[in-house]
Amino acid sequence: MEPSSTVDASPKEISRRQFMSAAIAAMGGLIGAALGLPAIAYIIGPALTKKTENWVRLGAVSKVETGTPTLFKTTVQRQTGWIADQQEIAVYVLTEDGQKYVAMSNICTHLGCRVRWIAEQERFFSPCHNGVFDKDGNVVSGPPPRPLDRFETKIEDGVLYIRTV
Amino acid sequence: MDTKLGNYLDERFGWRGVWAAIFLRKIPHVNWLYTLGSATLFVATLQIVTGILLTMYYVPTPDHAYDSVTYITTQLPAGWFIRGLHHWGASAMVVLTVLHLLRVFFYGAYKYPREVTWSTGVLLLLVVVGFGFTGYLLPWDQKAFWATTVGTRIIAVAPGIGPWLLRVARGGDELSAVTLARFFGVHVWVLPAALLALLLIHMYLVIRNGISAVPERKE
Numbered sequence: 001m002e003p004s005s006t007v008d009a010s011p012k013e014i015s016r017r018q019f020m021s022a023a024i025a026a027m028g029g030l031i032g033a034a035l036g037l038p039a040i041a042y043i044i045g046p047a048l049t050k051k052t053e054n055w056v057r058l059g060a061v062s063k064v065e066t067g068t069p070t071l072f073k074t075t076v077q078r079q080t081g082w083i084a085d086q087q088e089i090a091v092y093v094l095t096e097d098g099q100k101y102v103a104m105s106n107i108c109t110h111l112g113c114r115v116r117w118i119a120e121q122e123r124f125f126s127p128c129h130n131g132v133f134d135k136d137g138n139v140v141s142g143p144p145p146r147p148l149d150r151f152e153t154k155i156e157d158g159v160l161y162i163r164t165v
Numbered sequence: 166m167d168t169k170l171g172n173y174l175d176e177r178f179g180w181r182g183v184w185a186a187i188f189l190r191k192i193p194h195v196n197w198l199y200t201l202g203s204a205t206l207f208v209a210t211l212q213i214v215t216g217i218l219l220t221m222y223y224v225p226t227p228d229h230a231y232d233s234v235t236y237i238t239t240q241l242p243a244g245w246f247i248r249g250l251h252h253w254g255a256s257a258m259v260v261l262t263v264l265h266l267l268r269v270f271f272y273g274a275y276k277y278p279r280e281v282t283w284s285t286g287v288l289l290l291l292v293v294v295g296f297g298f299t300g301y302l303l304p305w306d307q308k309a310f311w312a313t314t315v316g317t318r319i320i321a322v323a324p325g326i327g328p329w330l331l332r333v334a335r336g337g338d339e340l341s342a343v344t345l346a347r348f349f350g351v352h353v354w355v356l357p358a359a360l361l362a363l364l365l366i367h368m369y370l371v372i373r374n375g376i377s378a379v380p381e382r383k384e
Contacts (some may be wrong), residue, residue, distance in 0.1 A: 035214065035250075035307055038242075038246050038247065039214070041242040042221075045244070046241070082224075082229060083238055
């Protein structure tokens, strides 16, 4: 910072009106912030709650047909806002060798419609915008941007579990 | 707003004239009691803002009303604050409106040419009380339920049509889902509409007629 060469000889006087205007603006800003900031937290609050991860029991591994996606349906307990309800989860499980299991979400990666496995055509079809996936969940045609989402799986005592987020 | 943008908008809106009419009008030498109207307006604004925020989560049905209010108060960030402001603001509204009315009454400020300002003010007091009465039921807890049971029962005292009016107010013989829904509807639609309409007339008249001076002790 260079020292300024010219110093204002007559310091600016603040008029009564200017002072009041500034004071009112400051108080208004303070009140606005005191209400506005909590309001923002209040509105985005539900979006900030952490998702709970859980291992969800799907069913006996023996039910999975080798080489074709098998549909498992299960319900999970959920608390949304002030309502406790059950959400149905549908998962396609695929195994080629009875050793490795792939659990795929039935939610289309385009806009969230539920896909269905059509055995005759060996494809998953989404009813909404003609999204088509092969049996590994890879996109064959249509608008979906990525393959079907997969869940982490584990098998305990012949029972298949997936980890939901 | 002495900027280009200010000029641009003033040319199209004439906002400087509006601003001057509202905020730069001449007023007599008055005292702090004359701030009661502004204070009421301020709290009313606060009630509107917090009320709108509460409707984001509140559900007016018997099976969820109480739970949604509990959710607002205990689960949401600042929910207790928003609801607290609305709760205490409701009492403040009644107190401030009455104090404002008393000041106008004792200063004789309701006289010519301000009779209509006074009339709309009295109607506004009724609206404020209506807000308080309908809002009291919405949490749907024991206090709300029984206070409204008693409060609506008073209507039945009216001669002749009393019992029928009670049924209209409750939407049936007893307090029910219908009562809660209609109290909510009145609280968030009917009364706010009435409040805004009356408030606009009230404020217009305050600006148009100016405010009265403190009465002086002389003939």
